[in-house]
Amino acid sequence: MTDAPTRPRRGRPPKVERSFEDTRAALLRCGMELLTEQGFTATGIDAVLKCVGVPKGSFYHYFESKEAFGQALLDAYAGYFARKLDRWLLEDDVAPLQRLANFVEDAKAGMLRHDYCRGCLVGNLGQEVGILPESFREQLEATLCDWQARLARCLETAKTAGELAANADCRWLAAFFWIGWEGAVLRSRLARDTAPLDIFFKGFMAGLPR
Numbered sequence: 001m002t003d004a005p006t007r008p009r010r011g012r013p014p015k016v017e018r019s020f021e022d023t024r025a026a027l028l029r030c031g032m033e034l035l036t037e038q039g040f041t042a043t044g045i046d047a048v049l050k051c052v053g054v055p056k057g058s059f060y061h062y063f064e065s066k067e068a069f070g071q072a073l074l075d076a077y078a079g080y081f082a083r084k085l086d087r088w089l090l091e092d093d094v095a096p097l098q099r100l101a102n103f104v105e106d107a108k109a110g111m112l113r114h115d116y117c118r119g120c121l122v123g124n125l126g127q128e129v130g131i132l133p134e135s136f137r138e139q140l141e142a143t144l145c146d147w148q149a150r151l152a153r154c155l156e157t158a159k160t161a162g163e164l165a166a167n168a169d170c171r172w173l174a175a176f177f178w179i180g181w182e183g184a185v186l187r188s189r190l191a192r193d194t195a196p197l198d199i200f201f202k203g204f205m206a207g208l209p210r
Contacts, residue, residue: 030051040070096163099154148177
């Protein structure tokens with residue numbers, strides 16, 4: 001097989017001395033910070049470029065469009081959050097349900113650290129899905145399903161350990177958790193208080209079949 005010809009990148013190369021991948025990664029990091037605070041439609045490309053120090057005409061050197069930028073951001077966030085979940089939910093030396101409790105405590109600490117300005121990128125985009133390009137819908141749903149699967153595996157471990165009833169439907173419980181969790185995160189940002197996260201998690205734990 002022969003290599004396909006390389007497609008020329010659109011836009012001007014940056015004036016800042018960075019590699020292509022380093023600059024692209026910096027744009028994604030800045031974009032992720034802005035989108036977790038203010039959403040997709042409210043975030044202008046100019047603000048991202050200014051944050052990174054990239055000339056205005058250089059954006060299309062890295063991304064085909066704002067839609068492609070948003071999809072890349074969502075991919076990057078999904079990967080980051082999956083690694084975060086694994087860090088908490090796969091701790092072999094911690095009881096399975098305590099792993100989930102530790103994740104919740106870490107999330108609360110993160111909201112406090114950022115003064116309730118940052119939410120969940122998936123949750124933020126989900127609230128805008130009606131006005132976002134259609135390509136985002138499947139990507140958001142796939143991300144949430146991945147999180148559900150990771151939590152379901154942790155709950156299955158809890159069932160094996162005797163922390164949950166043998167007939168517990170772990171996939172259903174995991175779906176229920178993430179549906180409620182996204183709402184609790186939103187309420188916490190509105191109230192500027194972690195109490196909604198505590199209320200939701202206490203209710204979730206109380207409803208688990210034992």
